[in-house]
Amino acid sequence: MLVRAALTSFRRGQTLAAQPVSATVDVSLRHLTTYSSVCGFGLRDALPLTYPHVLGFPSQMKLMTGAGFPFPLPGLVHIANRITQSRPLTLDEPLEITVTARDLRPHPQGTQVDVVTSVSGVWEGVSTYLRRTGSGPSSGEELERPVGSAVWRVPADIGRRYGAVSGDRNPIHLYPLSAKLFGFKRAIAHGMWTKARCVASLEGRLPEAVTVDVKFKKPLLIPGRVEFSAVEKDGWEFAVWGKGPHLLGSAA
Incomplete structure (x- = not known):
């Protein structure tokens, strides 16, 4: 898969014509247990909210490395x-997964697209990816640092551990040397690990029918020390901050 991803470096597409990819997946208790441990979830019959994302990852990669997806994967930013x-999905039900791509649109710094993973008609994940082709303005929003409610010490191996359980072994997450090849001072945590860790911190406080929306900001260099904050206000607003914001999210 890494070789296929590397070969997409030669793409220069301008249109979106990727065909849907479908799969049926049975949940492995061993895999679920490992994922829950890496992300901080308790083990129960209901699947963690973020877990179907990793179950759909092979199909996501198949779509994004296949014909019709316009962007090269190296350099693509989540x-x-x-x-x-x-409703929550459960451990014992087979999951019908379909991945599609839609809404190719401009971004101030390039072009963005949504990769949509649908599971059994009750769960949907929309990942927005940016292909940078310019240095346009950022959002310009003034962000006030929230009061932290917990301190997280993010270990140096979290990228390798999450990469092993998710299948996302992008070199920027694995080792300092491999990350430096792509312009980072050291390895960075996966955005979806950071989101999962936030949801795990709110476990038991979110409704069963819920939408959790996040924006990924500054890369979280690992090892690192960050503050997690969560405020209940028409649902939940939460964030992860280091020297600046790494993630801003809401749940309702």
């Missing part, structure tokens, strides 16, 4: 993720 479920 800038946002929104998950909506109408």
Whole structure:
């Protein structure tokens, strides 16, 4: 898969014609247990809200490395993720997964697209990816640092551990040397690990039918020390901050 991803470096597409990819997946208790441990979830019959994302990852990669997806994968930036479920999925049900791509559109710094993972008609994850082709203005929003409610010490191996359980072994997450090849001072945590860790911190306080929406900001260099904050206000508003914001999110 890494070789296929590397070969997409030669793409220069301008249109979106990727065909949907479908799969049926049975949940492995061993895999679920490992994922829950890496992300901080308790083990129960209902699947963690973010877990179907990793179950759909092979199909996501198949779509994004296949014909019709316009962007090269190297350099593609995951800038946002929104998950909506109408009910929790459970450990014992087979999951019907379909991945599509939609809404190719401009961004101030390039072009963005949504990769949508749908599971059994009750769970949907929308990952927004940015292909940078310019240095346009950022959002310009003034962000006030929230009061932290917990301190997280993010270990140096979290990228390798999450990469092993998610299948996302992008070199920027694994080792300092491999990350430096792509312009980072050291390895960075996966955005979806950071989101999962936030949801795990709110476990038991979110409704069963819920939408959790996040924007990924500054890369979280690992090892690192960050503050997690969560405020209940028409749902939940939460954030992860270091020297600046790494993630801003809401759940309702």
